[in-house]
Amino acid sequence: MGTMRIDGHDIPFQENDNILKAALAANIEIPYFCYHAALGSLGACRLCAVEVASVDPTQSPRVVMSCLEFARDGLNVSVSAAAARQVRQRVIEFLMINHPHDCPVCDEGGECHLQEMTVACGPPYRRYRGRKRTFTNQYLGPLVHHEMNRCITCYRCTRFYQDYALGDDLGSMRLRNEVYFGRFQDGPLTSPFAGNLVEICPTGVFTDAVFRQHFARVWDLETAPSICPHCSVGCNTLPGARDGTLRRMRNRFHPELNRWFICDRGRYGHQYSEHIDRPLTPRVRDEKVSYREALAAAAEQIKAARDKTSGLGSTREDLESNAMLQTLLNKLSGRFATFSDPQIETATVAAVAALQSSGGAPSLAEIEQADAALVVGDLTAHAPMMDLALRQAYRAGAKLAILHSGPSLLARFAATTLTVPPQEISAHLLRLHEQATAAPTAPTAPAPSNKHEKELADIAVYLTAAQRPVLIGVSETMAVPEIAAMVQLATALGSRAKLAYALPGANTYGTILLTPTTSTTAMLEAIESGQIQTLIVIGNDPLGDARLGTRWRAARRHLSTLIVLDCVATATAEAADILLPVAAWAERGGTFVNYEGRAQGFAPVFQRTEPLPNTVEVLADLAHCLELALPDAAAVLSNLFPGYQAPLPGTLGSALSAPPLTMQTGTTIGPASSAHPGHWQVALASWYGDDPLASYAPALMELAPAAAALIHPTAAFKEGIEDKKQVRLRGPAGTVVLPVQLNNDVAAGTIALSRVTLTQLGVGHGDLLELEHIS
Amino acid sequence: MNDKLDRQTLQKHLAQLPLTHPERRAAVVPLMQSLQAERGHLDDRGVEEVAQVTGLSTTEVEELATFYSLIYRHPAGRHVLRVCDSLCCSLQGADRLLQAAEQYSGVSLGKISPDGAFSILPSICLGLCDQAPAALLDGEAVGPLNEAALQVLLRRLQEVD
Numbered sequence: 001m002g003t004m005r006i007d008g009h010d011i012p013f014q015e016n017d018n019i020l021k022a023a024l025a026a027n028i029e030i031p032y033f034c035y036h037a038a039l040g041s042l043g044a045c046r047l048c049a050v051e052v053a054s055v056d057p058t059q060s061p062r063v064v065m066s067c068l069e070f071a072r073d074g075l076n077v078s079v080s081a082a083a084a085r086q087v088r089q090r091v092i093e094f095l096m097i098n099h100p101h102d103c104p105v106c107d108e109g110g111e112c113h114l115q116e117m118t119v120a121c122g123p124p125y126r127r128y129r130g131r132k133r134t135f136t137n138q139y140l141g142p143l144v145h146h147e148m149n150r151c152i153t154c155y156r157c158t159r160f161y162q163d164y165a166l167g168d169d170l171g172s173m174r175l176r177n178e179v180y181f182g183r184f185q186d187g188p189l190t191s192p193f194a195g196n197l198v199e200i201c202p203t204g205v206f207t208d209a210v211f212r213q214h215f216a217r218v219w220d221l222e223t224a225p226s227i228c229p230h231c232s233v234g235c236n237t238l239p240g241a242r243d244g245t246l247r248r249m250r251n252r253f254h255p256e257l258n259r260w261f262i263c264d265r266g267r268y269g270h271q272y273s274e275h276i277d278r279p280l281t282p283r284v285r286d287e288k289v290s291y292r293e294a295l296a297a298a299a300e301q302i303k304a305a306r307d308k309t310s311g312l313g314s315t316r317e318d319l320e321s322n323a324m325l326q327t328l329l330n331k332l333s334g335r336f337a338t339f340s341d342p343q344i345e346t347a348t349v350a351a352v353a354a355l356q357s358s359g360g361a362p363s364l365a366e367i368e369q370a371d372a373a374l375v376v377g378d379l380t381a382h383a384p385m386m387d388l389a390l391r392q393a394y395r396a397g398a399k400l401a402i403l404h405s406g407p408s409l410l411a412r413f414a415a416t417t418l419t420v421p422p423q424e425i426s427a428h429l430l431r432l433h434e435q436a437t438a439a440p441t442a443p444t445a446p447a448p449s450n451k452h453e454k455e456l457a458d459i460a461v462y463l464t465a466a467q468r469p470v471l472i473g474v475s476e477t478m479a480v481p482e483i484a485a486m487v488q489l490a491t492a493l494g495s496r497a498k499l500a501y502a503l504p505g506a507n508t509y510g511t512i513l514l515t516p517t518t519s520t521t522a523m524l525e526a527i528e529s530g531q532i533q534t535l536i537v538i539g540n541d542p543l544g545d546a547r548l549g550t551r552w553r554a555a556r557r558h559l560s561t562l563i564v565l566d567c568v569a570t571a572t573a574e575a576a577d578i579l580l581p582v583a584a585w586a587e588r589g590g591t592f593v594n595y596e597g598r599a600q601g602f603a604p605v606f607q608r609t610e611p612l613p614n615t616v617e618v619l620a621d622l623a624h625c626l627e628l629a630l631p632d633a634a635a636v637l638s639n640l641f642p643g644y645q646a647p648l649p650g651t652l653g654s655a656l657s658a659p660p661l662t663m664q665t666g667t668t669i670g671p672a673s674s675a676h677p678g679h680w681q682v683a684l685a686s687w688y689g690d691d692p693l694a695s696y697a698p699a700l701m702e703l704a705p706a707a708a709a710l711i712h713p714t715a716a717f718k719e720g721i722e723d724k725k726q727v728r729l730r731g732p733a734g735t736v737v738l739p740v741q742l743n744n745d746v747a748a749g750t751i752a753l754s755r756v757t758l759t760q761l762g763v764g765h766g767d768l769l770e771l772e773h774i775s
Numbered sequence: 776m777n778d779k780l781d782r783q784t785l786q787k788h789l790a791q792l793p794l795t796h797p798e799r800r801a802a803v804v805p806l807m808q809s810l811q812a813e814r815g816h817l818d819d820r821g822v823e824e825v826a827q828v829t830g831l832s833t834t835e836v837e838e839l840a841t842f843y844s845l846i847y848r849h850p851a852g853r854h855v856l857r858v859c860d861s862l863c864c865s866l867q868g869a870d871r872l873l874q875a876a877e878q879y880s881g882v883s884l885g886k887i888s889p890d891g892a893f894s895i896l897p898s899i900c901l902g903l904c905d906q907a908p909a910a911l912l913d914g915e916a917v918g919p920l921n922e923a924a925l926q927v928l929l930r931r932l933q934e935v936d
């Protein structure tokens with residue numbers, strides 16, 4: 001857009017760039033603290049001083065803040081001018097007056113921006129000999145550690161926490177040289193994105209409290225480009241390991257996905273791989289054995305069962321492992337499935353089929369650009385970074401509509417919130433579709449008994465008026481009719497509308513492409529009828545499934561051998577006859593396919609002191625024991641996906657081209673009846689730390705909401721249920737006694753419960769439940 | 776002071792807020808002032824009450840409460856003398872005045888005199904630079920001050936009630 005000169009070099013700039021931004025883009029280093037590409041300029045630190053020559057030669061040049069001055073054609077800038085250098089030196093000297101001399105013991109050491117800038121611009125000695133200002137630190141919860149004395153008041157923390165991530169429990173207090181960044185009182189930070197403070201703070205005020213428990217100097221960490229395994233977004237990460245253990249997780253920039261940030265599930269969920277219960281030694285029945293012995297035992301059982309062997313893959317296993325298991329089962333003429341719950345399987349097929357036919361899901365960067373959005377379900381809990389992207393859209397003025405049954409953090413920012421029971425979601429979507437397609441002049445057909453007519457009309461208005469509307473559904477809590485209704489709505493809105501689904505696992509998209517239709521039900525029935533004797537499970541937990549755990553546990557008794565490959569101690573792993581521990585994500589390489597269908601490679605970061613094989617290696621070794629010739633994963637995948645090239649770790653990833661799936665018909669799109677006298681509908685009350693791996697991360701789990709039955713105050717009042725009173729819930733798998741918690745975000749006639757409670761009761765989202773009063 | 780009464784005071788103030796506060800959050804400053812008038816300072820409970828009524832978070836209220844130097848987050852004496860220590864007043868001897876005030880009263884800056892009668896606080900510029908060194912006594916401008924005038928003021932404060 002133009003050219004300016006910096007110290008004799010011609011530098012191009014874009015419209016509205018400031019000098020600093022343009023310089024950084026051209027790899028010219030102007031020192032700075034408070035500027036951040038995502039947060040913009042503030043002018044708080046005064047470090048980015050440069051000298052700008054005046055157009056009028058009789059006027060002397062002046063020193064300006066490069067982050068506050070627009071780049072202009074012909075502007076002549078000097079970073080090296082003595083006057084600018086002196087300002088920068090003085091700024092550092094001032095900042096260092098109160099900054100402690102604790103670099104040798106500070107967690108930030110080695111990646112401290114203040115340390116680097118002081119070395120680069122500051123005076124080598126401190127002249128100040130007086131007392132330093134000292135602050136009292138706060139307890140900010142198990143994830144972020146606070147050391148206020150190190151603060152240089154760049155305001156990056158509150159600008160990220162409040163302005164960018166829309167949190168309201170961290171702020172800037174007080175005045176003058178006492179400015180303090182913290183909370184009103186001690187207590188855990190509530191934002192799902194709080195951990196980003198660790199990276200956004202240019203010095204050591206906010207540091208990683210989990211990393212601190214098992215600290216290593218950052219220059220000693222082994223790192224390699226990885227992909228977050230905790231949800232379907234596929235944020236890019238940089239794990240850090242030392243001495244055979246994983247220590248921490250950082251964001252790795254991806255321009256279309258997570259950019260500079262990750263959520264706290266992604267940052268702190270990694271503790272699963274160091275959990276004390278993590279299986280590390282192979283086991284046959286109750287005996288710890290060597291890897292070879294376990295393999296031999298597994299091979300023996302498979303040989304004995306012959307064609308009565310089947311395999312269950314997983315949405316959290318990488319593409320290679322699922323494909324290899326499928327290939328092995330082909331050779332053994334056994335069945336292959338990937339989901340433990342058939343309902344979630346069909347919903348996922350529908351969601352991915354919809355994504356394929358809608359021309360692709362929007363990236364996070366595109367979601368940020370939306371000017372109107374409809375969210376179905378609790379997005380924060382299932383894809384936290386999609387929520388953060390929507391918060392950016394909201395900040396830019398987008399109207400958000402939330403259609404949900406239980407608590408949802410995004411509802412706070414919604415222009416319209418519709419809180420309805422799970423079984424009424426599809427009726428609302430259908431009505432919304434009618435509203436959105438009605439010609440503006442035609443009177444809209446009266447909706448029978450829809451009390452939300454006004455809200456639906458509002459949503460229809462802003463979705464149809466939007467230039468870049470986005471529809472996002474949480475597929476785990478949706479059934480096929482709802483997914484189909486969203487597709488209808490997206491089609492009605494035309495090609496400008498983008499459709500996305502948050503899927504229930506890091507590799508769900510990739511896994512479903514390998515999954516034969518209705519394979520889960522078929523497999524369960526085959527086990528129950530004795531057609532399957534040996535089951536190989538990789539990274540899945542059918543016995544711990546919320547809705548079908550009981551049925552799987554009963555089915556398990558028909559199996560003569562359960563072989564499990566996993567890196568966490570799930571119910572299924574505990575029940576295994578043969579357990580083969582495998583490498584966790586940072587310990588191996590592989591490929592995940594995210595919600596957009598983007599295949600992303602991740603590299604092995606480190607090896608444990610006693611290295612574990614990855615799933616693919618175990619399957620290959622098993623095939624070898626069975627004397628079966630199994631091609632390698634690359635060959636298998638290029639066979640399955642024409643033109644497949646493994647995406648290299650550290651690149652942007654590539655779209656996985658696969659034959660289109662078909663949404664299973666037979667389920668009519670129509671409103672389900674939702675009057676069930678004497679029964680309540682169940683809604684999954686999830687939270688941002690809720691995923692099968694992260695639930696083994698102790699620090700994150702300290703923040704898990706206490707188990708309770710969440711009920712809307714009006715519904716509770718009608719039933720004579722009081723807040724905090726115990727109630728007994730009865731489901732197919734058992735009864736649970738829980739305190740009631742009144743919550744305005746729960747739909748009428750609905751009880752919102754945690755995943756753990758659902759598993760105890762044996763119900764899933766949208767199922768029915770009985771509630772009894774306890775006198 | 777009991778909580779219920781405070782809530783009532785707040786609600787009353789909220790009801791009386793002129794139409795210039797159509798947005799509840801905008802009422803935060805008058806609410807803090809009103810609670811401070813009741814109790815002499817804004818305590819933690821007060822911050823929570825204000826948050827509840829305005830819909831702001833406690834942290835957001837605390838940000839504002841600690842930004843405005845006329846809102847006291849700590850107990851203060853019945854009378855408050857705020858002596859300016861900004862540029863003009865400093866040049867006119869404000870620092871010496873503050874020292875003298877401490878010496879004469881025996882009460883250090885920011886503390887309350889043993890009888891609860893007064894507190895002396897340093898202050899940023901009061902906009903009274905033409906009367907430097909200046910001070911605010913219970914909201915009334917005084918200045919230019921010298922040590923003798925200051926002593927008279929302090930003695931009066933101790934005698935009033």
Ligand code: SF4
Nearest residue numbers: 228231235263266385
């Ligand atoms: S949004 Fe998902 S992929 Fe991204 S950091 Fe969080 S858990 Fe990981």
Ligand code: FES
Nearest residue numbers: 034043045046067
């Ligand atoms: S980066 Fe320009 S003032 Fe801080």
Ligand code: FES
Nearest residue numbers: 859864900901903
């Ligand atoms: S400097 Fe004291 S009133 Fe302005």
